[in-house]
Amino acid sequence: MLSPESTDYVTFGPGFAPRVLVLVDTEEDFDWSQPMSRSNVSVGSITKLERAHRLFLEYGITPCYLIDYPIATTPQSIEVLRPWVDAGNCIIGSQLHPWVNPPFIEELTRANSFAGNLPRETERAKLLALTEAIETGFGVRPRVYRAGRYGVGPNSARILTELGYSVDVSVRPFFDYADEGGPNFRRILPQPYWADAGQQLLELPLTTTFTGLLRGVGGGGLRRRLAHAADDGAAVPQPPAQPRHPLARGDAGGGGDSCLESAGSAGAEDFLHLLPLAVAGAGQHALRAEQRRSGRPLRLAARGADLPHPDRGLQTGDAVRYPCRRPAGQLHGGRSGLTAPRA
Template sequence: MSFHQITDQPAQDAFVRFREGVGQRFVVTIDTEEEFDWTKPLTRTRHRVDTVSRLRKFQQFCEGFGIVPIYLIDYPVATSALAAELLRDAVIAGRAEVGVQLHPWVNPPYEEEVNQYNSFSGNLPFALERAKFLKLHTTIAENFGAAPMIYRAGRYGIGPNTADVLHEAGVAIDTSVRSRFDYSGWGGPNFRDLTLRPYWVGEPGRLMEMPLTTVFSGLLRRYGQWLYPKLSRFDRLRGAMARVGLLERIPLTPEGVTVGEALRAVNIAVDEDLPVIVLSFHSPSLCPGHTPYVRTEADLDEMYEWWRQVFELLIARGVKPTSVREVMETTLFD
């Protein structure tokens, strides 16, 4: 076991350095998963993978911008013949990449009770978290033609043993940290005070953490990391402060974030000189009716427009799309 956890505060010399001249870059990550009712308790069986068919259009959309999307695949999708048919050629050709996303409740071996606490895979015993991860990692490599080099825990549920599990499997990057968010009230990890910049977990070159990008906006944004958590019991006050431009937390996702908010967040992230900007969403949002964010075809059209405007702004600001392979190739270790 290592003495480092992903949620440890990185020391100043733990921040990842990149080759001179690389500039700012962005990645698009997709939590590529089964459809299930988000309002009901989790089960091992009540899910489908019908939305997998919508991956083709999103892949083509990304390719039109020169973007290599990163599909973080969980077990139901990893075992979907259609998903492999749609993505395998793009993955082999380098037009897409695959990573691992562990939803423990639908991932064998099935030994734990299905409940909220155990839905955070980092809460499982080391041997069980490891067994589930290795089963999924092997399945993805066999079915999609490439060994996954990046990981995101379902529900962002990393734990004290996750870094060791990833290192054993040769995974280069974890992207489970959702900075500015705290899931400890549900039994998950607390990322509230963690950085947005990539950092090494343990010794350089062992495992890179590449946090999802969430910024604070508004006149009080410089105090956001301290002030926003203190308002956790006052949702109406948070809403009012956002509406009048005082303080707003904006994650870079089309799910629950307007395009205006996203464009404002992109400019903040670029101005803060983040080396890698990480965008994300859930694949069931590619088909109306499977997430709270996309209920109609009109909602889906709006989401694609969201992506178009965000991509165009990033590129106009000089931020280039990148990939897991390129991130690792441009990393400095000395």
């Protein structure tokens, strides 16, 4: 789980579109700046979740609420969440906060707040208690897990598979919690991988990115170099190449009435990321081509009649003929075009 090999990383078929998963840490009220206490079990803020949940439903999102022991066992929080579960409007996963999750047999320390640091029997007993509490309170057995404070350890994957979990979402690529006794994720890439030898537990790492002044230079290559340097030269496993969107496989000559325009003199397929956007108007569909080197978006449009499946709109994997629509100005000197394959 903490040292995936390149062969552990998962690849998907060429028709697999990007997915956005909404996972919500749903936990007791506490102040991270204060010492951890077993008495911090108030869940008063749970009522505020109703506003966010309505927003999720408006956008067609089915959130996964990762709940810990106080949330799973308090009537107030069960009353809020249980109707959404029964209606199929959310998924319930688990999140282990060892300091408020029985059995209380470990010393209360900062290092022990990472569940993966606990003895195997203790980590398993706590996760079993949480899993059974969720099943009792909500009528479903959780299959998605996140360790509180991202604190997975050497025994976590086996414990999770033993208890029937199929997805872990604890890994935070490029982050390191070793200074507090926690896990080091610096060498893990933000790509799904199998966390166990039997391929029963899928790891879905959190999305990570650079912001602020580093936004324009914080691409995957830089992050891998930083991880490489941080681990004294240890090589970072490289996952198998992902299939590219058909629109990123055109020639670099460009031109014509069926092209995508991008900026920069390098091959456009090296830094263009194509994502479908919402319908832009009657018969109009938009595609965002993001120039990864600058992070600034280019917007291009295609008429619905040019889509292979106008009734369902554009999806990643579609080969679409686009009318050329040049952006106003260029991000960098030079220009390269992508000729979109004909439908």
